[in-house]
Amino acid sequence: MRQIGSETLPVAWNEPQAAEIVRRHAGQEGALLPILRDLQAAFRCIPPPAVPFVADALNLTRAEVHGVVTFYRDFRAAPAGHRVLKLCRAEACQAMDGERIARRILDRFGLEWGGTTPDGRLTVEATYCLGLCACAPAALLDEVPIGRLNDAAPDELAVEVGT
């Protein structure tokens, strides 16, 4: 069994695996974002060696690939925690007291926005709209939608993520 604490470590860079990912996108037009998504799924972040590797494979400059990786919020330089909680901070959730509840959730885990718990179990991130605006305030725990967050949410989430 993997230790939870090791979850935040990157998966070791593996060039044959990366090459296989790039190969799967051969012939796809504008393949850089789909390739980066798949690399992140495999390595839990975009590891530094991925940038020159992908640049070489797609005949781009390193600067171009670096520019794309750093432009999009989804791409990580380092792995997130075992679970990722995205809390919506946009207007519809603000109107339903979302900021106050978000603060209580952060405090429950001793985190600031974007932080990861020391045991690596949970990362809490801000997001701006999950399309759950009629069930605000809303969140996404990994890919599970959660609506109508209330004052019970911090403890319920703590039970759910086991911390």
Place this chain on the structure above:
Amino acid sequence: MTLRIFVPRDAAARAVGADRVAAAIVTEARRLDLALELVRTGSRGLFWLEPMVEMETGDGRLAFGPVTPADVPSLLALGPPAAKAHPLCLGRPDDIPFLKRQTRITFARCGVIDPLSLADYRAHGGYRGLARALALGPAATIEEVVRSGLRGRGGAGFPTGIKWRTVAETSTDRRFIVCNADEGDSGTYADRMLMEGDPFGVIEGMTIAGFAVGASKGFVYIRSEYPDAIRVMREAVDIARASGCLGADAAAGGFAFDIEIRVGAGAYVCGEETSLLESLEGRRGQVRAKPPLPAHKGLFGHPTAINNLLTLACVPAILADGAERYAGLGAGRSRGTMPIQLAGNVRHGGLFETPFGLTLGEIVDDIGGGTANGRPVRAVQVGGPLGAYFPRTLFDTPFDYEAFAARDGLLGHGGIVVFDDRVDMARQARFALDFCALESCGKCTPCRIGSIRGTETMDRILRGERVEANLALIEDLCQTLRFGSLCALGGFTPYPVMSALRHFPEDFGRPRLAAAAD
């Protein structure tokens, strides 16, 4: 007899427990040894009643909600003959006032059918639109869309038929259809609901567009914040391809058309069409200067019809039932229906599709039922984070493109976020500037730098430092943003900022407006 029960698989219904209710139904049916057919539908869009469960009875479907797992045994014990007596029974869904008042064209199937059943889709009118387009031919199909008066539902309101005609008339060896499903505006969820509840409608709309303009490839660009929608759309495209609705001879219509699903990566600005095209090409999502228009020189330099998902989803019904029927609805130059999305602090939050022309007050007070917590409605933001805040004194504004423009607002993608009397409008104005700073692509200076200077200036106002001088700076900065930005992100950020300042001056340390002032 098999018991047929419908539970939404819509992400917002799941967010309030639809999966737990579905599981409880399966468990209870097994315990009672009942033959059960559980259909996971999209949502009808009445979110205060979610999870809303429907049961097939001798009198058609009956709705129940909001249902918890604890309600399931009593519901199944009654069964179809007696379920009407259950305390959570809402009657027939179409008789619920919120649904009864709607004109559902784009959302006719959403919440009704199994979204991944092509047979269900066809049984509910699916692919009638494409059949008529094939009979009319490409040019007449475009003219049908022109005559329907359909305008882009993403916010810009550009006539769809004219865009298609431009793409069709531009000579090239390749054209593209791009469906913009990067629905990032807070308060909007119509694209998400359709992708999860009626994906074949989107696919048929894109296929008609491809046939009309002569494109053989379409892309759907879906934001990564919508994992459920991505899954359903991918599965629907696979089903459509396997059944011949997409491919070398799409729907046996004698033309090639296929669709690829692409996923965004967390950049709001990619909802802007040229930024979306950059992202599809594998670059930073930075906006392009226009001209050239995407219709002339779009994806990979080829003529591209890039339309909002709702726009494309309107097309099958327009073709199936004729342009006149669609154009016969609406107000002024805003023809047809708009799926309005009620969100935030609202009692009856949900999707309300209706012809243009209702007043903002009717929508917020009558249909939405005011706030969820019963406090007075103080402000509503219409059209997402770049839309204006409206006070109650402007609740007589009719919901159409021109009427909103005349009041310094915009419809955007049709989202309305309701705030109660505790809202601090100076903080909302600050958020609008901060959001612009956070999401700016960085290409043009007013947006990249102006948004940050604006946030800093608002902070000084909130601290009470030289308030009048700093407000003058904000107004000046908004002028620069409005006229100096390349795209709507910088260009429209002044809408929420200036509307907050104009209609709620007391929140900025200025004298309150007289009640009658407008």
